[in-house]
Amino acid sequence: MAEEFEPRIVAFLCKWCSSAGADLAGVSRMEYPPNIIPIQVMCSGSVSPLYIFSALSHGADGVLVSGCHPGDCHYIKGNYYARRRLALVKKLLEYIGLEPQRFQMSWVSATEGLKFTQIIKDLVRELQPLGPQNKLRRKF
Amino acid sequence: MEKIIQKSAFPQWLKSLQAFKIFLPKRANYGWELNLNHEVQEIPEDYTYPVVPPKKLIFPQEEIFFEFEQNPEDGIKLKEILPEAEQQVIFGVRPCDGLAVKAMDLVFGGTYEDPYYWRRRRQTILVGLACSQPPSENCFCLSVEGSPSSEEGLDILLTDLGDRYFVKALTEQGKSLLSAASSLFNEPDPRDREAREKIHLEAEKKIKRHLSSARELPEKIKAIFDSDFWDEESLNCLRCGICTYLCPTCHCFDINDETKSLAPLKGRRVRTWDTCQFPDFTMHSSGHNPRPDRASRLRQRLSHKFLYFILLFDRFQCVGCGRCVTLCPVGIDIIEVLTRASNHGA
Amino acid sequence: MVSLEQLKEEVKKILSSGNIKYFIGYENFSSGWQVRPAFIRKPEDVDRLVWTPACFHNLVRFLHDEKRRRAREKNPDTRPVGLIVKGCDSRAINVLIQEKYIERKDVYLIGVSCELMGVIDELKLKRHLPGLKPRKILFSPKETIKVITDDDKEIEIEASEILADRCLECPANFPVVADIILGEKIKKKVTSPYQSISPYEKMSVEERWSFWQEQFSRCLRCYACRSVCPMCYCDECVADSIVYAVTADTTAEEKAQKIKWVERNPEPSENTFYHLVRAIHLAGRCVDCGECERVCPVEIPLRLLNKKLEKEARELFGYEVGFDASQPPLIACFRDNDPQDFIR
Numbered sequence: 001m002a003e004e005f006e007p008r009i010v011a012f013l014c015k016w017c018s019s020a021g022a023d024l025a026g027v028s029r030m031e032y033p034p035n036i037i038p039i040q041v042m043c044s045g046s047v048s049p050l051y052i053f054s055a056l057s058h059g060a061d062g063v064l065v066s067g068c069h070p071g072d073c074h075y076i077k078g079n080y081y082a083r084r085r086l087a088l089v090k091k092l093l094e095y096i097g098l099e100p101q102r103f104q105m106s107w108v109s110a111t112e113g114l115k116f117t118q119i120i121k122d123l124v125r126e127l128q129p130l131g132p133q134n135k136l137r138r139k140f
Numbered sequence: 141m142e143k144i145i146q147k148s149a150f151p152q153w154l155k156s157l158q159a160f161k162i163f164l165p166k167r168a169n170y171g172w173e174l175n176l177n178h179e180v181q182e183i184p185e186d187y188t189y190p191v192v193p194p195k196k197l198i199f200p201q202e203e204i205f206f207e208f209e210q211n212p213e214d215g216i217k218l219k220e221i222l223p224e225a226e227q228q229v230i231f232g233v234r235p236c237d238g239l240a241v242k243a244m245d246l247v248f249g250g251t252y253e254d255p256y257y258w259r260r261r262r263q264t265i266l267v268g269l270a271c272s273q274p275p276s277e278n279c280f281c282l283s284v285e286g287s288p289s290s291e292e293g294l295d296i297l298l299t300d301l302g303d304r305y306f307v308k309a310l311t312e313q314g315k316s317l318l319s320a321a322s323s324l325f326n327e328p329d330p331r332d333r334e335a336r337e338k339i340h341l342e343a344e345k346k347i348k349r350h351l352s353s354a355r356e357l358p359e360k361i362k363a364i365f366d367s368d369f370w371d372e373e374s375l376n377c378l379r380c381g382i383c384t385y386l387c388p389t390c391h392c393f394d395i396n397d398e399t400k401s402l403a404p405l406k407g408r409r410v411r412t413w414d415t416c417q418f419p420d421f422t423m424h425s426s427g428h429n430p431r432p433d434r435a436s437r438l439r440q441r442l443s444h445k446f447l448y449f450i451l452l453f454d455r456f457q458c459v460g461c462g463r464c465v466t467l468c469p470v471g472i473d474i475i476e477v478l479t480r481a482s483n484h485g486a
Numbered sequence: 487m488v489s490l491e492q493l494k495e496e497v498k499k500i501l502s503s504g505n506i507k508y509f510i511g512y513e514n515f516s517s518g519w520q521v522r523p524a525f526i527r528k529p530e531d532v533d534r535l536v537w538t539p540a541c542f543h544n545l546v547r548f549l550h551d552e553k554r555r556r557a558r559e560k561n562p563d564t565r566p567v568g569l570i571v572k573g574c575d576s577r578a579i580n581v582l583i584q585e586k587y588i589e590r591k592d593v594y595l596i597g598v599s600c601e602l603m604g605v606i607d608e609l610k611l612k613r614h615l616p617g618l619k620p621r622k623i624l625f626s627p628k629e630t631i632k633v634i635t636d637d638d639k640e641i642e643i644e645a646s647e648i649l650a651d652r653c654l655e656c657p658a659n660f661p662v663v664a665d666i667i668l669g670e671k672i673k674k675k676v677t678s679p680y681q682s683i684s685p686y687e688k689m690s691v692e693e694r695w696s697f698w699q700e701q702f703s704r705c706l707r708c709y710a711c712r713s714v715c716p717m718c719y720c721d722e723c724v725a726d727s728i729v730y731a732v733t734a735d736t737t738a739e740e741k742a743q744k745i746k747w748v749e750r751n752p753e754p755s756e757n758t759f760y761h762l763v764r765a766i767h768l769a770g771r772c773v774d775c776g777e778c779e780r781v782c783p784v785e786i787p788l789r790l791l792n793k794k795l796e797k798e799a800r801e802l803f804g805y806e807v808g809f810d811a812s813q814p815p816l817i818a819c820f821r822d823n824d825p826q827d828f829i830r
Contacts, residue, residue: 049762049763049766050724050747050763053747053759053762053763054747057755057759070822070826077820080820080824081817081818081820083820083824083826083829084803084816084817084819084820084824085817087798087802087824087825087826087828088766088769088795088798088799088817089766090828091794091795091798091802092762092765092766092769092791092794092795093762094691095686095687095694095791095794096694096695096698096758096762097691097692097693097694097695097696097697097698097699098691098695099691100691104828104830105828105829105830106829106830107826107829107830119830122830135695135758136755136758136759137755138749138753138755138756139753139755140398140400140408140753168704168784168785169609169785170609170782170783170784170785191783191784192706192783192784201706201707201751201752202751202752202753277518277619372525375525375551376522376523376525378547378710378713378714378781379713379728380708380709380710380713380714380781381708381709381710381713381728382708382710382781382783385706385708385783386783394750396749396750396751398749398751410749410750410751412707412750412751412752413706413707415708418709418728418729419728419729420727420728420729420730421728423730423732425738425741426734427732427733427734427735427736428734434551467783469543469710469714469777469780469781470522470523470543471515471520471521471522471523472522473515473516476516
């Protein structure tokens with residue numbers, strides 16, 4: 001059987017909601033593809049566009065930023081800033097010619113372990129046909 | 141060796157040079173560039189000179205020195221990366237750019253040769269094209285001991301005689317290019333020689349801009365080193381770096397280690413262009429910067445071209461191509477600045 | 487039409503009053519039609535000033551130098567700096583005030599209205615007059631630009647053919663902040679404000695990638711685009727700094743721990759990264775003065791990047807750049823109903 005391309009996804013997960021949600025999925029023994037490299041950040045609002053560009057530059061096939069639902073941010077407003085800032089990043093990356101599926105955002109709360117697994121499964125399924133990300137990847 | 145080749149035979153000459161990487165002038169939206177993609181097998185009539193000078197092909201923007209890698213058995217290994225062994229021929233090199241290559245040869249040569257520069261340099265054959273008219277409004281090669289038909293630094297000098305080129309092979313490498321397709325080349329007759337002389341002389345008369353008594357500039361610049369003349373002249377400067385990046389003789393560089401991973405250690409050392417116009421070019425690790433302001437940096441650039449190079453090599457480092465004058469976004473015109481420097485305090 | 491005489495009078499008046507430190511305007515080169523920034527200190531020098539369709543430079547950029555000069559001096563002269571601002575330039579001033587980089591009292595602004603015209607694009611001019619050398623370029627009362635060539639021919643060119651692309655989409659053809667405004671404040675009607683980027687928005691993802699890679703492959707990383715931008719005033723640029731804010735006390739460890747986001751080499755991935763970082767840092771701040779594109783020696787169409795984000799800022803968040811100096815920066819504010827249809 002031919003080897004399927006396994007996308008490597010960098011996931012920036014906010015500590016208070018999304019990372020907890022991911023932990024819940026793990027603790028509950030829910031299965032999801034092992035393609036993500038989770039990076040815990042304090043808040044989705046602390047995710048700088050530089051992190052996303054850097055992840056892509058280092059060869060990430062996809063980047064996910066996940067935070068608390070609007071209104072539930074541990075720092076009250078962080079996710080609102082993230083929503084605005086990362087919308088611009090998404091538009092810019094698409095405009096440059098990067099496939100839109102490669103950068104995604106989600107709201108995952110601490111209890112949404114199942115949602116988290118679904119998001120990862122969908123993401124891997126969407127990225128598999130696209131192949132490795134060679135556009136922004138640093139060649140050396 | 142002097143020959144004639146019909147322009148109609150030019151594509152065949154190019155074909156005979158298939159073994160080389162051939163760079164021809166190509167029209168781009170921003171001006172001319174030297175390109176490997178030849179849609180047309182000729183040098184177009186209205187060709188002036190490339191915005192990015194030929195130095196990019198001999199002293200590229202990025203030069204990889206070596207790669208380093210650490211593995212558990214052998215420790216850290218270095219792998220030297222020398223430029224590819226491939227010959228290249230660059231057509232359409234104006235005499236000023238030829239002189240510029242010669243100036244760079246002096247810098248990178250001498251007692252200690254830069255191996256990266258020379259590996260490329262020795263693989264490069266420069267086919268010059270004499271100017272029938274100044275390629276730029278701001279050409280002033282005559283003022284800095286150049287000329288529209290100067291042969292220095294070139295392997296061949298072509299002169300456009302209308303339907304044919306007068307071909308003067310100046311070096312052994314130049315001659316070897318002709319021998320690859322010797323049937324295309326004929327002997328010139330006295331009319332050809334006369335036409336060539338005429339074109340060269342006429343071209344000199346068409347140069348509009350002049351910098352008078354350039355040989356007196358070194359002393360004049362030295363005399364006003366501490367003057368606030370430079371403060372006024374550099375008020376417009378944005379320290380954007382365009383003048384130096386597009387200058388055919390500017391060669392300052394930066395060396396950086398690009399680390400791919402720390403454990404195991406893996407990376408490479410890369411040389412890139414740098415410019416004395418960037419504020420931190422002369423920043424010392426102590427935190428002191430001897431050229432902290434634009435005045436000192438402008439003074440530095442002009443002194444390097446018109447004073448220090450003369451002291452080192454007895455020739456101007458500026459070849460009078462006029463690129464910095466045309467491309468400076470805020471209108472700093474070195475011909476004007478140097479003229480004013482000359483008269484300052486007089 | 488803006489009266490040059492009136493402009494000179496105003497500058498003379500303000501300089502003679504001693505209330506400003508110096509005035510930044512435009513002057514002709516020693517020959518030809520080209521114009522460059524001029525620093526006028528004495529009232530008698532006002533005759534150097536010009537106002538022509540070639541006055542495309544954004545003089546607001548020079549406020550960076552003024553601020554750095556003041557930071558270095560022990561007892562700085564805190565009088566305001568005078569400068570000429572067009573509509574786009576005045577919006578740049580508003581952005582700088584909004585970000586608290588300068589205060590309104592630090593500048594004395596003589597606004598000039600572009601009326602129904604704008605400034606020219608040098609490349610468009612060259613393409614329009616192949617072989618002809620312009621000696622003088624003037625505004626004319628009709629919607630044309632008058633060019634007088636080297637051999638004294640007078641040519642009238644339709645403004646829409648040689649005006650800069652940004653002028654054809656201009657949202658503010660007269661200054662939105664100024665101490666006085668010369669010329670008539672006629673609002674220019676713009677039917678398609680984002681026409682320059684729409685061909686690229688319509689392209690497929692792969693076509694766009696090809697297009698931008700071709701552009702970035704020429705990039706020399708000279709950083710002229712960044713050096714000329716009035717909004718790029720950071721002492722240390724996060725992308726690739728050519729200035730390090732270090733002192734004698736900065737330890738070696740601090741220097742070694744600086745994060746290098748972009749390598750200095752001009753490989754396509756690094757060039758793209760640099761331009762992406764610059765574009766995102768200018769979101770909600772770029773006023774489309776067009777300088778980045780104008781100064782680029784290899785003509786990378788940079789304003790197409792910034793214009794796209796300007797459009798998104800307006801369409802997604804209702805944000806307009808540079809009209810109101812009291813509004814918060816784009817990414818320092820939010821609305822409850824900011825779009826989130828892209829979020830799972």
